[in-house]
């Protein structure tokens with residue numbers, strides 16, 4: 001078995017799909033969390049990052065990175081897809097693999113649309129950005145619903161007949177959106193019960209549920 005080492009901040013963020021893939025596959029890895037004693041995001045955390053990032057040998061100056069027997073990969077979706085292929089959660093055949101990748105890219109874009117709002121500190125601007133994000137999300141969630149339903153009515157997974165990294169990516173990012181939108185989380189997926197059920201289905205996989213229970217509790 002290769003020796004895996006995943007480096008990220010002490011947050012779920014872009015590293016959580018890879019971590020869940022390790023948990024689901026029951027594979028050993030080193031879960032390296034930079035500056036675990038400093039809250040993230042925080043000014044102290046950012047200062048420490050700027051001080052030390054040049055020493056970390058990051059190919060494009062960012063995390064997450066995955067080391068596989070000492071060789072290094074960056075880009076969260078590339079890392080997740082690589083692990084999904086290694087562990088059998090990438091979809092069966094070229095078409096399913098491409099669909100899983102498509103969905104993961106759309107999940108990435110959907111979360112990035114919320115980032116300006118999630119990062120904003122000014123409460124008035126944040127409320128305006130949140131309103132826009134919630135409005136824009138309706139179309140995005142409708143698109144995800146349609147894609148889910150195209151696969152056997154939508155009571156299973158996005159692709160094929162089993163869980164793939166696309167379902168994990170979706171569940172992880174929706175969960176992070178829930179954390180960021182406060183009281184709106186209760187109603188965010190109310191019009192898309194099949195999407196909510198998918199998120200819950202992923203989180204109920206015994207090995208995933210076990211990881212969620214035991215993982216470090218972080219705000220992001």
Ligand SMILES: N[C@@H](CCC(=O)N[C@@H](CS)C(=O)NCC(=O)O)C(=O)O
Pocket residue numbers: 013014061062063064074075076077
């Ligand atoms: N597209 C990249 C984005 C990576 C990224 O933005 N990483 C952030 C943490 S979530 C980072 O390293 N920020 C520090 C910096 O850019 O200096 C990915 O998905 O991995």
